[in-house]
Amino acid sequence: MSKIRILLIEDDNELNHYLAALLSKSDYHVEQCFDGMAGLTLAQSQHFNLILLDKMLPKLDGVSVLKALRENSQQPVIMISAKGAEEERILGLQHGADDYIAKPFNTQELLLRIQNILKRSLPSSAPKKPSxxxxxxxxxxxxxxxxxxxxxxxxxxxxxxxxxxxxxxxxxxxxxxxxxxxxxxxxxxxxxxxxxxxxxxxxxxxxxxxxxxxxxxxxxxxxxxxxx
CATH class of the missing domain: 1.10.10.10 (Winged helix-like DNA-binding domain superfamily/Winged helix DNA-binding domain)
Structure with missing residues (x-):
């Protein structure tokens, strides 16, 4: 079975590399992007099982990336933002985010959120129970x-x-x-x-x-x- 592919779009260089190492250690295949435009291009040209998308990005902000992506793709998206305000979370969800997590966040919580979304979105490999x-x-x-x-x-x-x-x-x-x-x-x-x-x-x-x-x-x- 091929590895689950995650696209990480985060402009903070240190955080990007930290999360990439964390996800790779959890046996995910990670593609890294550092600005919104490059992230959108990659998300539209390839299939990912999950996208981690920062809200504040250079060239194209996270909400704009999400809106453009949702025009023709339902790839699961978790939005990440330094702002933890309720309206920021609602804005991300309104535009089609599957989940939202605010910085600073617990990495174990992030991994659990990723697992939960993948469990819902990936086809089940469990055999069907007989009738x-x-x-x-x-x-x-x-x-x-x-x-x-x-x-x-x-x-x-x-x-x-x-x-x-x-x-x-x-x-x-x-x-x-x-x-x-x-x-x-x-x-x-x-x-x-x-x-x-x-x-x-x-x-x-x-x-x-x-x-x-x-x-x-x-x-x-x-x-x-x-x-x-």
Missing amino acids: ELQIDGLALNHKKQTIYVNDHELECTTIQFKLLWELVSQQHNIVTKADLSQAVLNKKLGAYDRSLDMHLSRVRRKLNEANWLGDRLQTVHGKGYCFK
Whole structure:
């Protein structure tokens, strides 16, 4: 996978080189510009995953660069300014900035803001979750929240479906009670909460009554549950 490309447009020579080193250390590929005109030309001629744009620049100020860029590009932009006034932040956002940070800023905060914007703008590499699961005659449909055993529908509650889905979708993995409680019941697991055990027992019994191996839903003592 190619490195994420960041265009840095900052006229302060010392800060420009400092930020470039910081970003390169974080494994980003950085292109440096020191005035607005050169920055706009580079931003319009190449694609960058993110642009760090100072507001006060020689030749062409940051807001003018942003306005020109937004005519035909939606490359994410974080504006940087020595002015922390509310109106300055609003002005940058009004003209299409994705975020705004005022000098002096914490470099860790800047890196986190960059990560958050990239997370939103870059296509996700995570595989799509399946909408259906089928294992040995057991079929679950997430959209309809239905359970079929050998083509016969099994009556179940929403909680029972969610519980079975979570375990089947993570076959052979131990799922902790805490994680299941959050995913299925949407609450933190209480110290004496036995509701998950109760729901699992009912699901197991229904599968057995439908002549399916409910014992494949196993309790791993002290750890959680596992679908084998």
